[in-house]
Ligand SMILES: NS(=O)(=O)c1nc2c(F)c(F)c(F)c(F)c2s1
């Protein structure tokens with residue numbers, strides 16, 4: 001049963017021009033690769049993560065999230081479209097009830113089975129919360145997951161924890177983990193100025209969407225789908241389809257780091 005609520009990230013509710021203008025950054029986008037503009041000036045991005053920054057993994061009823069120590073520049077993202085070093089705060093996933101859908105971004109009409117979001121924030125704004133009010137507050141690296149024959153060994157540790165965070169509210173320690181092992185080989189990316197994909201959809205996000213998906217096995221996808229939305233003493237509700245439909249690009253420029 002789809003968990004996605006009716007609330008998606010649209011423009012301002014009053015439909016005003018300003019609202020439409022403001023709202024135009026809301027929600028995940030449909031990427032049309034031929035419309036993306038190759039920007040040769042876009043530098044490569046770099047993640048330098050400290051495995052010791054990993055703290056815990058939890059089920060909040062909407063997704064499975066790994067949280068990291070972001071009290072200092074310990075695990076940071078640099079380069080690409082961002083200035084300075086943004087701190088890794090958490091990573092989480094969006095997935096479908098079957099392999100043919102689940103991602104929040106869609107590329108040339110292709111929906112992937114899942115999408116990994118690695119959320120970083122700009123420490124120049126002091127704390128995470130104020131960063132959400134800034135257009136250069138947050139940078140999210142998005143990685144597509146597709147289902148294939150091969151097992152993604154690097155996903156094993158996260159998926160092994162599913163047993164202990166089956167239901168909403170469960171959290172368990174998750175230590176010594178460097179999430180950069182989840183990246184695909186290629187560093188090619190698309191980037192655009194957007195928003196969170198989940199309401200209230202602050203328009204504070206520089207998206208860095210990796211072109212190359214990582215491949216996970218059917219069993220690994222089934223592990224993600226084995227999570228529940230409900231707490232342990234509520235009726236069972238499978239945690240699937242926690243993605244939100246893409247919003248129209250509305251003249252937004254998507255830049256590509258590659259030709
Ligand atoms: N799905 S997402 O765009 O990566 C994403 N949404 C949100 C959000 F709505 C929040 F309130 C928040 F504090 C986040 F850290 C994220 S991260």
Ligand SMILES: [Zn+2]
Pocket residue numbers: 092093094117197
């Ligand atoms: Zn997300």
